[in-house]
Amino acid sequence: MDQLTIARPDDWHLHLRDGEALRAVVLHTAQRFGRAVVMPNLKPPVTTVAAALAYRSRIHAALPPDCTFNPLMALYLTDNTPVEEVDLAADTAGVIGFKYYPAGATTNSDAGVTDLARVYPVLERMEERGVPFLVHGEVTDGDVDVFDRERVFIERTAAALVRRFPRLRLIFEHATTLDAVQFVRAQGAQVAATLTPQHLLNNRTDMFRGGLRPHLYCLPVLKRERDREALLDAATSGSPKFFLGTDSAPHAKHLKEHSCGCAGVYSAHAGIELYAEAFDSVGKLDRLEGFASHFGADYYGLPRNTSSITLRRNAVAVPASFPFAGGELVPYRAGESLAWELVTGGCA
Ligand code: DOR
Numbered sequence: 145m146d147q148l149t150i151a152r153p154d155d156w157h158l159h160l161r162d163g164e165a166l167r168a169v170v171l172h173t174a175q176r177f178g179r180a181v182v183m184p185n186l187k188p189p190v191t192t193v194a195a196a197l198a199y200r201s202r203i204h205a206a207l208p209p210d211c212t213f214n215p216l217m218a219l220y221l222t223d224n225t226p227v228e229e230v231d232l233a234a235d236t237a238g239v240i241g242f243k244y245y246p247a248g249a250t251t252n253s254d255a256g257v258t259d260l261a262r263v264y265p266v267l268e269r270m271e272e273r274g275v276p277f278l279v280h281g282e283v284t285d286g287d288v289d290v291f292d293r294e295r296v297f298i299e300r301t302a303a304a305l306v307r308r309f310p311r312l313r314l315i316f317e318h319a320t321t322l323d324a325v326q327f328v329r330a331q332g333a334q335v336a337a338t339l340t341p342q343h344l345l346n347n348r349t350d351m352f353r354g355g356l357r358p359h360l361y362c363l364p365v366l367k368r369e370r371d372r373e374a375l376l377d378a379a380t381s382g383s384p385k386f387f388l389g390t391d392s393a394p395h396a397k398h399l400k401e402h403s404c405g406c407a408g409v410y411s412a413h414a415g416i417e418l419y420a421e422a423f424d425s426v427g428k429l430d431r432l433e434g435f436a437s438h439f440g441a442d443y444y445g446l447p448r449n450t451s452s453i454t455l456r457r458n459a460v461a462v463p464a465s466f467p468f469a470g471g472e473l474v475p476y477r478a479g480e481s482l483a484w485e486l487v488t489g490g491c492a
């Protein structure tokens with residue numbers, strides 16, 4: 145198969161930033177995806193429906209006027225989120241749910257939740273109202289090895305969470321381990337997971353191949369080859385519990401190539417092409433449409449997109465960098481090539 149037409153996909157986990165950085169990256173996503181769940185870890189974090197709607201307007205303003213791209217906003221859960229905000233979120237189109245960052249887990253997560261017990265009343269209301277809970281599934285304890293943080297989160301936190309809130313709609317964001325795949329598979333249909341392109345295409349050894357490669361560093365960090373295989377198996381299995389979420393997370397080049405480099409892989413420029421490559425690598429291109437265009441919409445109870453995109457097998461060069469808010473942004477595969485090309489997109 146050298147050409148593939150699928151229903152327009154959606155990106156269920158994306159970082160767009162704000163201001164000049166937003167304007168530098170948003171078109172990459174809008175050309176490929178009908179909708180995206182936009183993460184709230186700005187400075188300051190997007191903690192209220194009002195702030196999310198203002199941010200959503202800035203995203204729309206950064207796009208060409210005829211562009212139909214639909215940003216769906218995640219709110220940043222804090223220790224102090226009032227229960228009433230859940231009701232407001234449930235009643236607001238354009239707001240999709242709440243994002244849980246354990247305090248200190250990653251970029252701009254300082255305002256995150258310090259102890260989940262503090263937000264039990266909020267989670268109870270989310271369960272009642274069917275509001276999705278988007279989870280960064282890592283513990284942050286300094287004594288837990290960085291490669292074990294997802295597994296330990298499942299043991300210490302996630303297992304108890306699904307027992308306490310059995311109807312809570314929980315998305316295990318950017319799952320990176322075999323443990324997470326097994327956990328999600330063992331739960332009912334209310335628990336799902338998003339998977340990033342880098343975790344389907346790379347393992348942790350790739351991060352050190354021939355030297356330290358900061359542009360492959362993200363959180364949760366890349367794991368072992370057996371984890372990558374389990375994720376790719378889940379993505380291509382046809383199970384509706386696993387769907388596309390790039391976690392594309394732009395950082396300026398000088399902050400990635402730094403003595404204390406930021407976590408985040410920028411993949412929006414190839415946000416569907418990379419998944420085509422991953423699915424093709426195991427002969428499962430026929431499963432791409434479900435994963436990329438159907439299962440996420442179905443999970444969130446939203447209509448599937450009616451327009452389509454076409455991809456063609458063709459080596460396309462990736463630039464060494466893109467302009468980015470007065471600096472540069474180094475994309476995934478910079479200076480190398482992609483195996484698939486987007487022929488018809490949107491928002492030209
Ligand atoms: O690698 C990451 N980058 N992981 C996250 O959880 C946050 C993201 C970012 O915002 O840069």
Ligand code: ZN
Pocket residue numbers: 157158159183391393
């Ligand atoms: Zn993210």
